[in-house]
Amino acid sequence: MRLSIILLLFISSVFQLFSQEYERISDFKEYYPIAERPYVMGGLGNNPYETMLFDAKPVVYYSIYNDIRKALSTDTITPGYAVYATFQPQLRMYNETSKPIKTPSYKILFGWQPIIKTQENNFLTLAIETGHYSNGQSKSAFSEEFDDESEESKEIYNTITDETNLAEILNRRSGNFSTNLTRLSVNYRINSIDKNNRPHRIHSFTLTYQLYHDKFLGVFNFGGYNPEDINLYGRHQLEFKYEYSGYINKMRYVVGQDLYLHFGSHPSTDPYRVQSRAILFPWDTDLGFIAQFSAGFDDYNYRFVDSYARVSVGVTWDWFTPFIIKPTRPKTGK
Numbered sequence: 001m002r003l004s005i006i007l008l009l010f011i012s013s014v015f016q017l018f019s020q021e022y023e024r025i026s027d028f029k030e031y032y033p034i035a036e037r038p039y040v041m042g043g044l045g046n047n048p049y050e051t052m053l054f055d056a057k058p059v060v061y062y063s064i065y066n067d068i069r070k071a072l073s074t075d076t077i078t079p080g081y082a083v084y085a086t087f088q089p090q091l092r093m094y095n096e097t098s099k100p101i102k103t104p105s106y107k108i109l110f111g112w113q114p115i116i117k118t119q120e121n122n123f124l125t126l127a128i129e130t131g132h133y134s135n136g137q138s139k140s141a142f143s144e145e146f147d148d149e150s151e152e153s154k155e156i157y158n159t160i161t162d163e164t165n166l167a168e169i170l171n172r173r174s175g176n177f178s179t180n181l182t183r184l185s186v187n188y189r190i191n192s193i194d195k196n197n198r199p200h201r202i203h204s205f206t207l208t209y210q211l212y213h214d215k216f217l218g219v220f221n222f223g224g225y226n227p228e229d230i231n232l233y234g235r236h237q238l239e240f241k242y243e244y245s246g247y248i249n250k251m252r253y254v255v256g257q258d259l260y261l262h263f264g265s266h267p268s269t270d271p272y273r274v275q276s277r278a279i280l281f282p283w284d285t286d287l288g289f290i291a292q293f294s295a296g297f298d299d300y301n302y303r304f305v306d307s308y309a310r311v312s313v314g315v316t317w318d319w320f321t322p323f324i325i326k327p328t329r330p331k332t333g334k
Helices: 002-026 068-072 151-158 227-233 301-305
Strands: 039-044 052-057 060-066 080-087 091-094 106-117 123-134 178-193 199-213 236-248 251-263 272-281 287-296 310-317
Touching: 039 287, 068 080, 068 106, 151 227, 178 227, 251 287
Parallel strands: none
Antiparallel strands: 039 052, 039 310, 052 091, 060 080, 080 106, 106 123, 123 178, 178 199, 199 236, 236 251, 251 272, 272 287, 287 310
């Protein structure tokens, strides 16, 4: 099983590299200003119950319509749009036998992003994404013996109080996590344009509100949450993200800080998560090397009950690398 995971990560990585190189050569790369970066990382720092060797997110975006590059390459204020589906799996390899894969994580989202360039050549983007989030397991979150939503499982929830340590009783091998969700994000990029009309210093600010809800796309009655579970992990989350991008000669770098806030989760869990990162793109391409520090609740489905600090290093890819734009034509008086 471990070999299968390694092969999956390798194939995903190679696919990303070749597909992005092809898009760059053909000048048809599609941009997503608000996006999850794919990555493969290893590091130090674990919860007391298991040792993580690698963490990977081979995220892919499937375009339905995307004219963002075209819109930003005009010298007028012209809105651009992206309509897409995105598959965001997250896989972890632990230092133990794992058959089947130990509680993987899956997000399948449909999204819409409009972007507009301002008179000052800054970018304002909105994103609305909705879909499903689960780990594909079937047992109770707190028992390997009983099925999720069985009467025996419900009896276990009846024993949970505010003093219960959920991390101690979590079923880490086959415990179910399932919910539908919707995300609303807004991003503002302040760009400094160089003599070649390319952003070379960028301040990026992103605010996201995430809601867990029961019905898929807000309409269809499947894929929702267990009523007992939602009372433990809550329905609301806020995310604040800041990134600065710059260049050292022709080598691009990014430094960033994230803050996540959970609302309504169980008292034994931390309501916050912080992430600090530095990324170096040595060839000024989509491929970069990342170093990251994280602390607070874990961001891996039901492991939000865990809280620990971790230092990670690895490789990542970018969905919105700087490219040549046409500065907005100044307004002329009548």
